[in-house]
Amino acid sequence: MTPAEEKALEILSTVCNVPREKLVPEARLIQDLDIDSVVTLDLLMELEESLGIDIPEVKAAEMQTVGDVLTYVRENPGE
Amino acid sequence: MKTVLDLIENLAQVAEHGITEHDRRGKPKLARSYAEVVARARRIGAALLEAGVAPGDPVFLQLPNGLQLVETFLGAVLAGALPCCLAPPRALGGIEAFQQRIAGLFSAFPAAHLVADEETGEATGKPYLLPPDPADDAPACPPREVDPEEIAFLQLTSGTTQSPRGVRISHRALLANMNGITEGGRRQATDAYVSWLPLYHDMGLVGLMFCALYTQCPLYLFRPETFVARPLAWLQTIAGLKDRTVISTAPNFAYQHCVNALPPEKLAGLDLSNWRLAGCGAERVRPETVDAFVARFGPHGFRAEAFLPCYGMAEATLAVTFTLRDHPPLVVDGHVSCGRPVLDTEIVIRDEAGAPVPDGTDGQITVRGPALCSGYTGDATVPPPVRDGWLQTGDRGYLKDGELYVTGRYKDLIIVEGHNVDPDEIEFHGDQVVELPACRSGAFAVDVDGRERAVLVVECGGKETPEALAEWADAIQSRVASALGFTLYDLAFLRRGGLPTTSSGKVQRGKLRDRYLADALTFLWQQRALKETP
Numbered sequence: 001m002t003p004a005e006e007k008a009l010e011i012l013s014t015v016c017n018v019p020r021e022k023l024v025p026e027a028r029l030i031q032d033l034d035i036d037s038v039v040t041l042d043l044l045m046e047l048e049e050s051l052g053i054d055i056p057e058v059k060a061a062e063m064q065t066v067g068d069v070l071t072y073v074r075e076n077p078g079e
Numbered sequence: 080m081k082t083v084l085d086l087i088e089n090l091a092q093v094a095e096h097g098i099t100e101h102d103r104r105g106k107p108k109l110a111r112s113y114a115e116v117v118a119r120a121r122r123i124g125a126a127l128l129e130a131g132v133a134p135g136d137p138v139f140l141q142l143p144n145g146l147q148l149v150e151t152f153l154g155a156v157l158a159g160a161l162p163c164c165l166a167p168p169r170a171l172g173g174i175e176a177f178q179q180r181i182a183g184l185f186s187a188f189p190a191a192h193l194v195a196d197e198e199t200g201e202a203t204g205k206p207y208l209l210p211p212d213p214a215d216d217a218p219a220c221p222p223r224e225v226d227p228e229e230i231a232f233l234q235l236t237s238g239t240t241q242s243p244r245g246v247r248i249s250h251r252a253l254l255a256n257m258n259g260i261t262e263g264g265r266r267q268a269t270d271a272y273v274s275w276l277p278l279y280h281d282m283g284l285v286g287l288m289f290c291a292l293y294t295q296c297p298l299y300l301f302r303p304e305t306f307v308a309r310p311l312a313w314l315q316t317i318a319g320l321k322d323r324t325v326i327s328t329a330p331n332f333a334y335q336h337c338v339n340a341l342p343p344e345k346l347a348g349l350d351l352s353n354w355r356l357a358g359c360g361a362e363r364v365r366p367e368t369v370d371a372f373v374a375r376f377g378p379h380g381f382r383a384e385a386f387l388p389c390y391g392m393a394e395a396t397l398a399v400t401f402t403l404r405d406h407p408p409l410v411v412d413g414h415v416s417c418g419r420p421v422l423d424t425e426i427v428i429r430d431e432a433g434a435p436v437p438d439g440t441d442g443q444i445t446v447r448g449p450a451l452c453s454g455y456t457g458d459a460t461v462p463p464p465v466r467d468g469w470l471q472t473g474d475r476g477y478l479k480d481g482e483l484y485v486t487g488r489y490k491d492l493i494i495v496e497g498h499n500v501d502p503d504e505i506e507f508h509g510d511q512v513v514e515l516p517a518c519r520s521g522a523f524a525v526d527v528d529g530r531e532r533a534v535l536v537v538e539c540g541g542k543e544t545p546e547a548l549a550e551w552a553d554a555i556q557s558r559v560a561s562a563l564g565f566t567l568y569d570l571a572f573l574r575r576g577g578l579p580t581t582s583s584g585k586v587q588r589g590k591l592r593d594r595y596l597a598d599a600l601t602f603l604w605q606q607r608a609l610k611e612t613p
Contacts (some may be wrong), residue, residue: 061168
């Protein structure tokens with residue numbers, strides 16, 4: 001796991017208020033973690049700011065699971 | 080000023096004010112004077128015509144809140160096309176639903192054009208135009224004459240993915256509504272508009288963006304996601320405009336969000352005394368929210384009389400009522416007054432037979448005036464919203480001392496965070512997953528802790544195991560989450576034939592909701608009950 005993925009997991013856990021052990025790659029963000037639109041946007045903003053990355057709207061719309069988020073931050077390293 | 084073209088012509092002279100757009104983090108990114116905005120819009124209009132857009136064609140704009148969107152919108156109006164702003168794909172799983180929505184729009188509006196950036200355009204799988212960015216010496220759109228009755232733009236309203244519905248707004252209606260809103264808001268030369276509302280929402284497009292242009296006041300444009308993730312940035316922007324009086328409007332949920340997300344210790348130094356008009360509309364205004372917001376932000380200079388609950392809908396261009404007053408919002412029997420009708424607009428409350436009812440009696444809110452829409456386009460299955468000159472709002476309320484109190488809804492509509500969701504749109508997913516003959520589903524809204532949420536009740540064969548029903552429920556929730564970006568508050572199954580229907584077999588959602596709330600339905604499986612069992 002890259003440092004960016006570690007950081008992303010930490011952000012997911014804090015922002016979504018979910019213990020780390022529930023953040024399995026196949027967990028679906030909206031449905032399984034039960035996050036609403038406010039938390040969704042907070043999460044994206046936190047990821048962008050903490051990792052120094054930009055997540056375009058379309059990419060954000062393609063993410064469904066914890067694994068999708070981790071893949072994105074791994075493949076799109078920040079500054 | 081009779082048309083949007085007159086408005087644009089006047090704006091071309093304004094060099095001292097303009098639009099400042101902000102990036103996603105809320106930092107000022109780009110500013111242009113109105114004179115520059117108009118100059119660019121004229122060149123963009125010409126570029127759209129050059130790209131094959133014909134007068135009368137719908138032009139769907141899939142662009143973020145910013146100068147490019149405003150300029151392209153105005154450019155399309157100048158070209159005689161019908162601009163219409165679209166909501167972006169929903170974050171975390173909304174891509175497929177977005178593709179289906181765009182496909183639905185193209186099949187309902189075959190002459191339509193889509194304007195989007197490359198990434199979004201490619202994701203739609205449909206032909207699209209990049210937003211024109213003509214050079215300074217590019218030709219401008221030729222001037223043209225328009226009749227005020229001509230359609231200026233479209234606003235998408237509830238409808239469904241399969242049958243999108245556009246509201247046709249004429250130049251006359253838009254001008255009349257902007258006049259009504261700015262008069263009701265007692266316009267001042269010192270005003271500035273601060274908006275994070277999306278321009279695909281009538282309140283963002285008409286109530287803030289167009290009213291700023293109409294009054295030639297500065298406009299500070301933010302992305303909606305900036306506000307949702309960082310609500311303090313909204314309040315700080317308002318407070319920072321020390322030499323202006325600020326107009327900023329939002330749905331009820333936004334005020335509640337500020338109360339929930341911003342405890343007193345985060346507000347040190349915040350001074351909101353220049354917030355002159357805090358409009359609140361697009362969903363029911365809740366007395367608890369008004370009180371909580373005033374209690375939290377009153378000590379920071381927010382004046383309760385700046386709070387302006389209002390009522391409106393895209394079918395009336397935007398505002399039906401909008402009155403700034405010298406006292407805090409009136410609350411009667413748990414309902415917040417939405418004020419008096421805007422200029423030249425009448426409200427009559429009617430009973431089921433269409434006859435006017437006396438003051439203080441509940442009935443359907445009907446509206447007459449110069450800002451009503453010119454009808455729907457796209458979905459041919461719905462009746463025209465305006466009949467004999469009166470808009471049938473489908474909302475329930477009463478008038479008392481000339482003020483409107485909205486008490487409920489006759490129409491089946493679910494409003495989640497200021498966005499209208501047609502129950503069909505939710506039921507569709509229930510039907511798609513269950514796929515049994517003669518099994519129907521019914522969706523409706525319930526109030527949960529001061530927020531409106533959706534419930535879906537689905538008929539099933541009756542012999543399914545609880546495990547099978549739980550699997551269906553999971554599949555339905557998953558589809559709803561990716562299509563609409565929220566989960567259902569509750570999802571329940573009952574035996575085929577268990578939903579109340581009319582004699583023609585149409586599900587009676589109101590009756591279903593009443594029975595649900597009275598706990599008078601026999602469910603074979605219910606998600607909420609399971610969740611609540613420890």
